[in-house]
Amino acid sequence: MGTVLDALAMKILSNLGDLIQDEVVMTLRVKKDIKMLKNNLEHFCAVREDAEALAMGNTVTESWWKEMRDVMFDVDDVIDLFMVHSKNPSQLPRLSYTEIDLLKQAIRMAGGSYDVWKSDVWNELLQTPFETGLNALILVTTRNRNILEQMHARYTHKVNKMNSTDGLELLMKRSFRPDEQTNDGFWDVGRQIVQNCDGLPLAIKVIAGVLSAKRTIVEWESIRDSEWFTHGLPEDVTGPLYLSYRHLPPQLKQCFIWCALLPPNFEIKRDSVAYWWVAEGFVRKEHNYAVYQIAEDYYHELIRRNLLQPKPEYVDKGISTMHDLLRSLGQHLTSDHSLFMDAESKEILPKLRRLGISGAVQNIPAIEKQKFMRSLLIYNNKNFKSLNEYTFRNIEHIRVLFLSGTGILSIPQSIGNLVLLRLLDLSFTDISILPESIGNLISLEYLSLLGCHKLNSLPSTLMRLSNISFLQLDQTAIDHVPKGIEKFQKLYNLRGVFESGTGFKLGELQELGLRCTIGMSRTRCQTNDVGRIQQVYEMLVPSPSLVYIFLIGFPGVMFPEWLRSEPEQKLPNLAHMHLDECISCSQLPPAGQMPELQVLQIRAADAIVTIGAEILGKGVISASAFFPKLELLHIIDMRNLEYWSLNMGNLFENMEAMSQQLVLMPSLKRLLLLDCPKLNALPEDLQRINSLKRIHIEGVHMLQEIVSIPSVVWLKIKNNRSLRKISNLSGLQDLFAQDCPELDQADSLIALKRLYMVDCLNAQPFWKCLPKDQGLLIHIATPGADGRDIFPDESLYN
Template sequence: MSVEVGWELLWKSMNIGEEKEVQNLRNTGIEIVRKCGHLPLAIKVTASALASRDLTENEWKKYLGKYAGSQSMLSDEIEEALYLSYDELSHRLKQCFLYCTLYAEDSVIRHDEVTWLWIAESFIEEQHGQLLEDIAAEYYYELIHRNLLQPDIMSFDQARCKMHDLLRQLACNISREECFVGDVESLRGENMSKLRRVTAVAAKNDILVLPIKDKVEVKVRTFLTVRGPQRIEDTLFKRFLLLRVLVLNYTLVQSIPGYIGKLIHLRLLNLDYTGISCLPESIGSLKNLQVLSLRWCDDLHSLPLAMTLLCSLRCLDLFVTEINQVPKGMGKLKLLTYLGDYHVGDGSANDVIKDGWKLEELSSLSQMRYISLVKLERAAHCSTHTVLTNKRHLNRLTLGWTERGEGTYSEDEVGNTEKVFEQLIPPHNLEDLSIISFFGQRYPTWFGTTCLSSLIHLKLLGVRSCVHLAPIWHLPNLKYLRIEGAHAVTKVGPEFVGWKKGDPICNEFVAFPKLELLIFMDMPNWEEWSFFEEEVAIADVRGEDGAAEIRKEDAQPARVRLLPHLVWLQLRGCPKLRHLPQQLGKDTPCLKELNLRGLNNLKAMEDRAVLSEVLIGYCEGLERICNLPQVTELRVGGCPNLRHVEGLGSLQQLWLREDMQEISSRWVPGLQEQHQRLHGEDLDVYTWL
């Protein structure tokens, strides 16, 4: 990167509007760019550090002067530049950043996972009125904001990220005496005295052996495993007595010895995807345990009575673990903030061991940030409407019923399900809601109120019996909407955007004012989609085609704004859908990406002025792609009847599946000729695998 481009990247990365605001700092800024080795990553990281300083010559020169005093361990100027940005962090942020080196190179770092690890290591400082989890989340996003962690481009809400190789190398250099990632059998006993954190990468042997001499004092606080499966040496639990974090997921562990109760400092135990069938009662001795993760444990079907003794527990994650025996007294765990797959029971078992928990047991858990309720079909009517409403920290909620496949439900079952759903009124601060396999025929009345005014993410999955979509067009903060498995829906009309024929046009309103991503999937009976009332006139047209049906959509009311921030639209598995509303790609100014798969009845994709990227797959009836003037990238496959593709003046890349080679020979030459004429170069055509 040139000096000039690097200088521009520096001030723009500081959210400075115009260069004239920092023109007096140009010379110092260019020197900083040189110190960054002209590397974009180093420039962005440095810009984040400079953004917290005053825009003065003295401040920037003071920062530049720190290069001379940086540590000798650093190998080059680029690492030196990155180190200075690291050095600007608070002590606790430094700890959190260095901890990320425990993830193997190029690994995905997940928000929920890494923040629990930080909490277990006591990196997060308690602050009055704030939950530890909220503070940890602030740290996570601060590291992203400073460009020290890079968000995954496929993650809508930055819930996943990675650490750049250069930053990881820096962090490894700084923490090399305390952290180790690799084959633990290569460790020597004398190296263990300073070691605090270990990520054990699977070796050739299927059993993990810890080469530790008896006389060596072991102070390891974190022990993680990756790239299983592998068996763990039984003495692990006796050798690492100071453990705070123990992650054995994806290993061949089938039982946990009772000796685990001696690990009195343990704060996080992760046994996801293991073959354990039970937990020892001694687990109740872990008074400091904050996180117990038991996701996808296929052989685990019961929880021990001692579970209710875990007075420090903040997270219990049972996602997709089929528990059918639980201890009474979940309400005693008053520090719980995360409860994954709360199995609702009907109370048919004895007083101590039950088949599931009652909804009322949630009432005393006032710190909850996330709850996933499953098997809601077993719930009786709640005695109170405040099971969820009074939880002021709750921002994520999943409500799940058990899918019965092709079986039918009785009227009583449907009625009870709708009544229970009606009573589960969430608090106003809820930001993420997922509804899974609801088999009622109508949504609760609170869907159409201000109850969901803070909602950002909404997923409606497997809602098979509702004929109409939920009335959610008015939600002021909704950014992500996914509707999947709505099998009873045949028509989506004006009600989807809140428009009623006859409404006075003087009442200006916005449909889905902040929605950015919209996904429809697995809707096999959906035939029509329109935003406004349609008039269908049949005109007798004499000629080869005989009678033709002419479809005219009512003019869009002047004061209605449709999906003004929609960027990405996906439709998948909607074989009967005949057309898309004409406003999509015309009156939705931000819509850039369109992804269509399995729309067999769709005949044409044309006249969408604002689209820039289009992917179309397995649309067997598609005949035309025309007049998409801003599209720069087009991907097509599984469209055997696509005979006309034209009017793509901005196209830069064309991706075709092998099954399109023959039919595309009709229109690829025309696209190539147009591109040569407009741009003076060949069109890039690739094979789409």
């Protein structure tokens, strides 16, 4: 409601100054009107916060908000059209006087009031999924007691609210860094704030997100004394949730409520949502920062405020989800202009601005009737099978068109009418051709064709799209791109690189200045082309600001020089490195001294037999640690790997003195070893890594024992045929073992609290080796899983 108005007003204000001097405005004689609109909007921004608070409980004020919002949406559309057409004067006649009048209507609206009331509609989040379960125990979690009654639940466990002591500890932990000092005043005010949260952990966390930006007791007292209970909220949405939303900056409010348009438990990918927000105009450019970097900062700020929940397996927080109560809040705040349709939705509003449609919806509404829509997102819905010419002629104000996984087979020529379209995602559809009119999408910045397996060519008009910053061509039948890709000077993220005699040369990529991610998919080549491709990769010297690199299917016998020789100098900002299916490289790059590397994945490097000191780097000059920021290490599908060592001794002349002074992987949290059948031992130096908490070992058939890694608290072992012994893991609390037939010995597992063993033939002698007096919780099933992973979800243990 107020969020939309506030953000739109600020966006329009930032454009109006430039627009006043524009030739289009002079021609259409609306300069005076625009100046008046600008003045009124500045006044509106000054009183916005108080008016928004009044609107939550006042029918007349709320109605004014809604009417004002509709006009502001239209004004934003007109201004965007002005700005697009001013760059293309030949399209000026398309502007109608009706659109011009919208500017004057907005001015009148700034002082008007209207008596319009629309009843609120509350849709249940849950429905009965099934009547009975055969041969199974079904665990249902719900806040709706009626659900349990409908399912004839045999046992009901009511989760107690968090007590005040634990609540205060959670609040303070989330509000301050571990190394920050706090005085008693913060604890006293925090105790009172926790009482207002009524023992709800989610409420405490989101309020802590607000408090984390407040560093004085006066500011904390201001939060404590705020209005905690707001009329008109959905039943399960508590006042603290809305309070945390109210304290967001305007641009973050828009980003937050936009996420409510996504399906429940949807994996929100940072790279994608940043482009969505930019396409909608939520992100304000600041100084010399790339707008996509600013959008990513917004994403991380929502995580810091506990409004998005990062998935624990992604150390960079690149994927997150939204709690269903926060999603309900977002949907409530936008219920009069945005809708997410699921199987239970019965009707849609006549003037939607944003529409999301789940894969469960059988009857797709008439899209062409939504003439004012700005975002259309249809998720994996095969019932959506066609787009006609009429559709795109009517939704010409759309900015975001997301049709991933739908049943469409073709795109009509009329898509060229969408001159405001900034994001187009056609991934995983069966389209076989793109229309030539796609070259008319002069505002397009994001184009994803990922997984369009039937698409084998791109129209030459694609090269007109000079604003393209994201282009994804992976997993298509495309083997060349029209010449001229070097003209994409704004290209920020390229995924899928091809070369043929009729397309561009890979050398042209040197002119692009890719700054964020280079995704290199397996190049289509014959054996005699390997040398030529190696040469091309040598030419692809990335920018020093590169953060991610995915090297997939590289056919050369050695990694490019910029990766194998002092990469810490050439790629000082690299945080993620994935080396997948580099089957001919016999030695890994010396990544150990890369200062920012957080994630390293090595997969399917068939030529590698040993991993030794070469990965740590060639000698040490100034570094005090090897892999100083590495948090995740994944070694996967290494079928010929036999030996792995982290011994630093042979890097120095004075072996003892130097190796003891250096720290090895001081930030490593998780190690994954998967399908390395010939590896016979873990490196002895793992015991030096005090930060290593989780290890997952699966398909390492020659490994016979896991010993002396005192820092590990969580260990999962699966399908390791020769593993017999686990010992001297003094910090281990959770052990999950499956399909390890020889495992029968345990020693010095003094901290173990939970043991799961499935399909382990010697489970009984193994657990009998454990102390009987440490309150151990044991779960044993044999036989039973047939190779399926039946352990509790790992995220439960974060």
